[in-house]
Amino acid sequence: xxxxxxxxxxxxxxxxxxxxxxxxxxxxxxxxxxxxxxxxxxxxxxxxxxxxxxxxxxxxxxxxxxxxxxxxxxxxxxxxxxxxxxxxxxxxxxxxxxxxxxxxxxxxxxxxxxxxxxxxxxxxxxxxxxxxxxxxxxxxxxxxxxxxxxxxxxxxxxxxxxxxxxxxxxxxxxxxxxxxxxxxxxxxxxxxxxxxxxxxxxxxxxxxxxxxxxxxxxxxxxxxx
Amino acid sequence: xxxxxxxxxxxxxxxxxxxxxxxxxxxxxxxxxxxxxxxxxxxxxxxxxxxxxxxxxxxxxxxxxxxxxxxxxxxxxxxxxxxxxxxxxxxxxxxxxxxxxxxxxxxxxxxxxxxxxxxxxxxxxxxxxxxxxxxxxxxxxxxxxxxxxxxxxxxxxxxxxxxxxxxxxxxxxxxxxxxxxxxxxxxxxxxxxxxxxxxxxxxxxxxxxxxxxxxxxx
Numbered sequence: 001x002x003x004x005x006x007x008x009x010x011x012x013x014x015x016x017x018x019x020x021x022x023x024x025x026x027x028x029x030x031x032x033x034x035x036x037x038x039x040x041x042x043x044x045x046x047x048x049x050x051x052x053x054x055x056x057x058x059x060x061x062x063x064x065x066x067x068x069x070x071x072x073x074x075x076x077x078x079x080x081x082x083x084x085x086x087x088x089x090x091x092x093x094x095x096x097x098x099x100x101x102x103x104x105x106x107x108x109x110x111x112x113x114x115x116x117x118x119x120x121x122x123x124x125x126x127x128x129x130x131x132x133x134x135x136x137x138x139x140x141x142x143x144x145x146x147x148x149x150x151x152x153x154x155x156x157x158x159x160x161x162x163x164x165x166x167x168x169x170x171x172x173x174x175x176x177x178x179x180x181x182x183x184x185x186x187x188x189x190x191x192x193x194x195x196x197x198x199x200x201x202x203x204x205x206x207x208x209x210x211x212x213x214x215x216x217x218x219x220x221x222x223x224x225x
Numbered sequence: 226x227x228x229x230x231x232x233x234x235x236x237x238x239x240x241x242x243x244x245x246x247x248x249x250x251x252x253x254x255x256x257x258x259x260x261x262x263x264x265x266x267x268x269x270x271x272x273x274x275x276x277x278x279x280x281x282x283x284x285x286x287x288x289x290x291x292x293x294x295x296x297x298x299x300x301x302x303x304x305x306x307x308x309x310x311x312x313x314x315x316x317x318x319x320x321x322x323x324x325x326x327x328x329x330x331x332x333x334x335x336x337x338x339x340x341x342x343x344x345x346x347x348x349x350x351x352x353x354x355x356x357x358x359x360x361x362x363x364x365x366x367x368x369x370x371x372x373x374x375x376x377x378x379x380x381x382x383x384x385x386x387x388x389x390x391x392x393x394x395x396x397x398x399x400x401x402x403x404x405x406x407x408x409x410x411x412x413x414x415x416x417x418x419x420x421x422x423x424x425x426x427x428x429x430x431x432x433x434x435x436x437x438x439x440x441x442x443x
Contacts, residue, residue, distance in 0.1 A: 101285075129323040129349075143360075159254055159256075
């Protein structure tokens with residue numbers, strides 16, 4: 001039976017609400033504190049279903065690269081249910097340390113950090129460091145400001161470093177990005193980012209639909225018709 | 226009904242606000258799902274010590290000197306300094322590479338480099354957690370109408386002076402109920418002449434006619 005027009009309208013409005021919320025979250029993240037009072041962070045909104053799917057597939061591919069990243073598959077399933085994903089980047093943590101000589105990276109001066117050997121940009125390494133941790137901390141401020149507003153707006157959210165790393169791999173963020181995290185948002189009656197059962201990568205709404213409804217029903221229909 | 230003076234109410238409100246900021250910081254998002262961030266609130270005596278330390282760092286860090294000088298002014302009115310920090314080693318096992326080591330295990334085994342500002346190398350996600358907590362505290366202060374600014378410099382000084390112990394790095398959130406916002410546009414510290422002198426020194430090409438030309442100062 002076709003969906004009622006009013007149900008279709010609800011679905012459209014629901015998605016529009018998250019598109020508006022995503023832009024408000026971008027504003028909140030952009031105006032959050034910055035270390036040293038110096039801006040170097042960008043926020044990118046992905047609210048197209050096809051682009052979100054591409055991001056999820058990149059996250060799933062990365063799950064195979066490192067044995068510690070098995071949870072990326074679970075992340076991809078949750079991200080697939082997001083209405084929008086916001087990627088927060090740090091543009092100067094890779095090659096332009098803050099000259100604070102803060103030692104957070106383990107190099108006593110920023111000059112030593114500039115001279116340090118960087119990890120290669122290869123599979124199994126998400127963020128080739130050492131990064132300027134002081135600069136990259138800006139991403140933390142932005143993430144929390146976005147989360148704080150999402151809570152106020154009543155929008156469900158999840159924070160994922162897997163999607164940030166995948167966005168860098170896909171080169172959909174500025175090329176100077178050294179560190180990126182993602183905030184996924186959703187406006188549905190049940191948050192797709194909470195109450196996640198075990199084996200969620202294998203057993204979730206999509207796979208259950210696929211295995212039970214889409215597999216069994218066509219056979220049932222074929223046999224009993 | 227007894228009359229309460231505004232000074233008393235402001236101090237009491239500030240104390241309650243700081244408690245709520247601590248709750249917001251404590252309950253904010255955490256990578257790893259568990260809060261390991263240590264959080265304390267420094268009183269005026271500690272803030273003065275921190276300010277003097279920062280000011281003494283002037284030769285090494287103009288930013289620390291600026292914040293130290295400012296904090297000395299700040300304590301003249303009701304204020305508080307939330308300081309939060311964490312250990313540097315990773316317990317996430319993300320193996321993300323941001324610290325410059327291929328695995329968390331390698332980073333955790335690496336020699337600890339101690340400094341006044343903080344100990345390294347530190348896990349990027351541990352840093353994220355602390356800064357998320359700081360932002361949550363700041364966001365709560367903002368909502369409650371407090372003057373507020375996040376300070377890395379004062380956090381580092383608190384670490385150096387061991388005002389906050391058992392952590393490897395720290396950041397701070399300063400709040401105030403002063404009569405005017407003390408945290409931004411602090412022009413009272415600058416004379417026009419000194420500002421012009423510093424600007425000419427830092428941006429010498431701004432006033433030059435063409436590249437390589439030197440203005441006749443006479």
